[in-house]
Amino acid sequence: MSTMKEVAMKAGVSKATVSRLLSGKGYVSEATKAAVYQAIEEAGYRPNLLARNLATNKSQCIGLVATNTLYNGSYFNELLSQAAKKLEANGRQLILVDGKHSAEEEQQAIQFLLDLRCDAVIVYPRFLTVDAMDSIISQHKQPIMVVNRKLRSHQSHGIFCDHKGSSFQATRHLLAQGHRDIAFITGSLDSPTAIERLSGYKAALEAQGLPIREELVIKGKWTPASGAAAVESLLAANTPFSAILASNDDMAIGAMKALHAAKLSVPEDVSLIGFDNIPTAPFLQPALSSVKDPVSGMVNEVINRLISMLDGGYLSQNNAFSSELILRDSVAPGPYFGQ
Amino acid sequence: MSTMKEVAMKAGVSKATVSRLLSGKGYVSEATKAAVYQAIEEAGYRPNLLARNLATNKSQCIGLVATNTLYNGSYFNELLSQAAKKLEANGRQLILVDGKHSAEEEQQAIQFLLDLRCDAVIVYPRFLTVDAMDSIISQHKQPIMVVNRKLRSHQSHGIFCDHKGSSFQATRHLLAQGHRDIAFITGSLDSPTAIERLSGYKAALEAQGLPIREELVIKGKWTPASGAAAVESLLAANTPFSAILASNDDMAIGAMKALHAAKLSVPEDVSLIGFDNIPTAPFLQPALSSVKDPVSGMVNEVINRLISMLDGGYLSQNNAFSSELILRDSVAPGPYFGQ
DNA sequence: TTGTACGCGTTATCAA
DNA sequence: TTGATAACGCGTACAA
Numbered sequence: 001m002s003t004m005k006e007v008a009m010k011a012g013v014s015k016a017t018v019s020r021l022l023s024g025k026g027y028v029s030e031a032t033k034a035a036v037y038q039a040i041e042e043a044g045y046r047p048n049l050l051a052r053n054l055a056t057n058k059s060q061c062i063g064l065v066a067t068n069t070l071y072n073g074s075y076f077n078e079l080l081s082q083a084a085k086k087l088e089a090n091g092r093q094l095i096l097v098d099g100k101h102s103a104e105e106e107q108q109a110i111q112f113l114l115d116l117r118c119d120a121v122i123v124y125p126r127f128l129t130v131d132a133m134d135s136i137i138s139q140h141k142q143p144i145m146v147v148n149r150k151l152r153s154h155q156s157h158g159i160f161c162d163h164k165g166s167s168f169q170a171t172r173h174l175l176a177q178g179h180r181d182i183a184f185i186t187g188s189l190d191s192p193t194a195i196e197r198l199s200g201y202k203a204a205l206e207a208q209g210l211p212i213r214e215e216l217v218i219k220g221k222w223t224p225a226s227g228a229a230a231v232e233s234l235l236a237a238n239t240p241f242s243a244i245l246a247s248n249d250d251m252a253i254g255a256m257k258a259l260h261a262a263k264l265s266v267p268e269d270v271s272l273i274g275f276d277n278i279p280t281a282p283f284l285q286p287a288l289s290s291v292k293d294p295v296s297g298m299v300n301e302v303i304n305r306l307i308s309m310l311d312g313g314y315l316s317q318n319n320a321f322s323s324e325l326i327l328r329d330s331v332a333p334g335p336y337f338g339q
Numbered sequence: 340m341s342t343m344k345e346v347a348m349k350a351g352v353s354k355a356t357v358s359r360l361l362s363g364k365g366y367v368s369e370a371t372k373a374a375v376y377q378a379i380e381e382a383g384y385r386p387n388l389l390a391r392n393l394a395t396n397k398s399q400c401i402g403l404v405a406t407n408t409l410y411n412g413s414y415f416n417e418l419l420s421q422a423a424k425k426l427e428a429n430g431r432q433l434i435l436v437d438g439k440h441s442a443e444e445e446q447q448a449i450q451f452l453l454d455l456r457c458d459a460v461i462v463y464p465r466f467l468t469v470d471a472m473d474s475i476i477s478q479h480k481q482p483i484m485v486v487n488r489k490l491r492s493h494q495s496h497g498i499f500c501d502h503k504g505s506s507f508q509a510t511r512h513l514l515a516q517g518h519r520d521i522a523f524i525t526g527s528l529d530s531p532t533a534i535e536r537l538s539g540y541k542a543a544l545e546a547q548g549l550p551i552r553e554e555l556v557i558k559g560k561w562t563p564a565s566g567a568a569a570v571e572s573l574l575a576a577n578t579p580f581s582a583i584l585a586s587n588d589d590m591a592i593g594a595m596k597a598l599h600a601a602k603l604s605v606p607e608d609v610s611l612i613g614f615d616n617i618p619t620a621p622f623l624q625p626a627l628s629s630v631k632d633p634v635s636g637m638v639n640e641v642i643n644r645l646i647s648m649l650d651g652g653y654l655s656q657n658n659a660f661s662s663e664l665i666l667r668d669s670v671a672p673g674p675y676f677g678q
Numbered sequence: 679t680t681g682t683a684c685g686c687g688t689t690a691t692c693a694a
Numbered sequence: 695t696t697g698a699t700a701a702c703g704c705g706t707a708c709a710a
Binding site: 352353354355356359365366367368371390392393394395396 | 679680681682683685686687688
């Protein structure tokens with residue numbers, strides 16, 4: 001790879017002149033301009049961004065950290081594509097790096113992006129705790145935004161949605177339909193989101209004065225197969241249920257399959273609601289009801305706020321977003337096992 | 340952020356000593372070791388990778404370019420997560436940047452990663468033609484690998500799978516079942532993959548001596564909604580069909596929904612096959628038959644080859660991968676409209 | 679075992 | 695309008 005120095009020699013000028021021409025700052029005569037451009041052509045010169053970023057402390061790009069285990073979840077899909085589009089509209093590059101499988105590695109990934117002189121970093125954490133994030137944020141000058149977490153000391157850096165609240169709403173809807181035996185399939189319980197969704201379910205039952213029956217709460221792992229397994233175990237245990245709330249749509253799809261295999265139909269025999277509202281949800285058969293997370297809204301907000309911080313401008317202050325309960329065929333309008 | 344210089348001062352040694360300790364090259368006494376480590380702790384020091392890469396001319400990271408319009412396709416999901424995992428196992432970082440919406444921008448993204456001095460770049464092209472890719476590859480010293488394209492002059496840099504062949508197989512399977520009126524829903528026809536899948540369908544019909552009936556070929560856009568619309572238009576035109584081959588699973592899901600709305604059931608009335616074999620395919624109801632692309636295999640191969648190029652070692656030469664036809668409930672075992 | 683000094687490829691501040 | 699020269703943060707001969 002040829003360097004600026006070589007170009008300068010070829011054109012018979014100094015490095016400084018080449019730099020000035022390329023950056024557009026400062027004066028360069030027409031004659032030398034032509035000579036330099038020609039030298040650049042001949043040498044096939046490309047500026048080294050590492051060196052440039054090191055010297056300027058800027059990069060015009062925004063980093064995103066996320067763990068590769070999340071790369072195929074629908075939530076992440078939308079997050080990524082929204083972020084890329086939004087930043088594209090703003091003339092910046094999004095660069096994604098892998099947070100891998102531990103808090104340590106997640107932190108290294110953040111550090112890597114910061115080292116690259118990214119103007120800002122967005123983190124979709126999987127292992128780092130809220131406290132760790134808070135501490136990292138205070139150690140760095142560059143803005144660090146956190147998606148899907150409620151931070152303690154840097155509230156304006158965290159965007160979250162009330163998973164507990166939306167789970168509460170969904171459960172309450174089923175209760176209002178007359179359901180009393182509502183099964184709940186959890187996500188992986190090492191994830192805060194899974195825990196919040198579970199607690200929303202429990203809170204809704206308690207608010208209604210109903211007991212929490214542990215036999216109706218089945219552990220899942222976010223996958224369709226684990227959703228199917230959950231239903232199979234309910235059936236094997238002979239636990240009666242008239243509705244299922246699955247912690248994501250993939251598990252709801254698995255659950256549907258297992259119900260079908262057992263000659264139970266949705267929604268005639270069992271009502272079903274998932275979370276995330278994946279793009280195919282409305283097209284499934286029966287169409288899947290789902291709690292739609294406001295991912296687009298949150299990502300938009302994160303990026304708007306970042307841009308405000310970087311370029312200056314108005315800083316909005318909406319940290320908490322709420323989900324939307326989208327009802328489709330899989331929840332029927334009336335009570336079934338109404339007592 | 341604290342620098343190595345500060346750490347050195349704190350520990351009362353020179354930068355060089357700190358550097359030697361961190362890189363593990365050269366001798367450092369136990370006493371100073373302890374002092375330096377403590378200084379590192381106190382300062383919260385982390386080495387700046389940018390500066391390190393600049394000094395060593397290495398980066399231990401591999402770039403990936405893909406267009407954000409693809410970020411939510413299941414094919415890309417698997418590509419991304421496979422690549423990240425494989426590179427993680429190899430001790431390197433994957434960094435993804437957006438190819439945006441034109442050949443021009445796609446090329447800029449490649450250039451950006453090269454300018455960042457990534458050790459290699461993997462491209463999942465959407466707009467750049469094969470010839471353009473070939474030319475870019477020959478202009479650069481760093482290895483550039485291309486996924487899902489058959490290159491002309493740099494064969495060993497391109498990995499592809501025979502979309503036409505697998506579409507041919509799927510069509511032939513339906514023909515063998517006795518189907519004669521097979522509808523085909525295309526993907527967006529500006530994508531080579533969509534065109535290859537269509538041509539495989541046509542070739543299979545021709546091989547059987549059957550005419551290609553344009554009224555059975557409906558244009559889709561990869562989305563569930565467009566799949567549903569395709570079926571609706573077939574029904575509206577009163578075109579008889581006993582099977583559908585949809586160019587991806589999302590459109591097949593949309594098609595299923597439209598069939599259901601028209602009181603046609605899969606597979607009793609209509610056989611259905613999609614492409615991509617998304618994770619939920621086996622759990623749908625009825626379970627969706629699909630042509631599974633060998634994404635994992637291809638990504639593995641790309642990365643193995645890159646590593647060989649970078650680190651030296653044996654270079655395998657398997658460029659062409661073939662898909663697998665996975666049959667589930669949505670294709671029934673016998674002829675339906677058999678004449 | 680440690681420190682000095684220079685290089686990596688830029689940008690930026692001065693003089694000239 | 696141009697050219698030295700000093701950063702930026704780190705690696706690394708070479709000398710001490």
